[in-house]
Amino acid sequence: MKRLSIAIDGPAGAGKSSVAKILARRMGYTYLDTGAMYRAVTYEALRRGIEEEAAIAAMAAGLDMTVAPGEGRMRVFLSGEEVTDHLRTAEVSGAVSRVSAIPDVRTVMVALQRKLSAAGGTVLDGRDIGTVVLPKADVKIFLTASPRTRAIRRYKELGGSEAGLSVDEIEADIRRRDLLDSTRAASPLVAAEDAVHLDNSDLTLEETAEAIMKICREKAGEER
Numbered sequence: 001m002k003r004l005s006i007a008i009d010g011p012a013g014a015g016k017s018s019v020a021k022i023l024a025r026r027m028g029y030t031y032l033d034t035g036a037m038y039r040a041v042t043y044e045a046l047r048r049g050i051e052e053e054a055a056i057a058a059m060a061a062g063l064d065m066t067v068a069p070g071e072g073r074m075r076v077f078l079s080g081e082e083v084t085d086h087l088r089t090a091e092v093s094g095a096v097s098r099v100s101a102i103p104d105v106r107t108v109m110v111a112l113q114r115k116l117s118a119a120g121g122t123v124l125d126g127r128d129i130g131t132v133v134l135p136k137a138d139v140k141i142f143l144t145a146s147p148r149t150r151a152i153r154r155y156k157e158l159g160g161s162e163a164g165l166s167v168d169e170i171e172a173d174i175r176r177r178d179l180l181d182s183t184r185a186a187s188p189l190v191a192a193e194d195a196v197h198l199d200n201s202d203l204t205l206e207e208t209a210e211a212i213m214k215i216c217r218e219k220a221g222e223e224r
């Protein structure tokens, strides 16, 4: 069967990365977490204390970033040093929207993402995969869920009441990020015209992955 390239885009908390990982495992494909790549640029900018946009872009262009599959998540290395554990901190999460909105940062990341997925047999998740990174992806999914559903998922992920944040506060943050990601000038979050829209508010991750696998099987069947 042809090894497909699969693009999964959608807002934060829709379950893109969880679903992408399930798909990659089941299909024997490589999972490329493009958000982690923007997070790595952000982490390095914070570490070096670089704030100005042009300087962040110049730094991104000079980064030696490599990735590798890992247990349950993609691993990221900068000049050979693993930074995976530093990418999901509140500090990086707070700054990544701004960094990922810098056009020259996007150009560098998109080129790297295309290179890493050139051979096919890849599942990419992000915001602009079907529109910009891989406009010719074999399968494009635009995955959404209601802001409330996404907030509840995140609340549980953070350990419920242990998190110190209420569902309402998380929902407000999700709505803020949605707005930032969908209204920025560079590659705003929009569905590709030929993407299949999938709202998984009432589906489990397994059911979501199964729905996408079905689309992939149909696509692979068409192209055999």
Ligand code: DC
Binding pocket: 012, 034, 035, 036, 038, 039, 096, 097, 100, 101, 125, 126, 127, 128, 129, 181
């Ligand atoms: O999916 P995530 O939360 O790890 O993404 C982190 C940030 O990077 C988020 O603000 C959206 C942005 N991003 C992007 O602009 N383009 C992508 N392809 C992936 C993520």
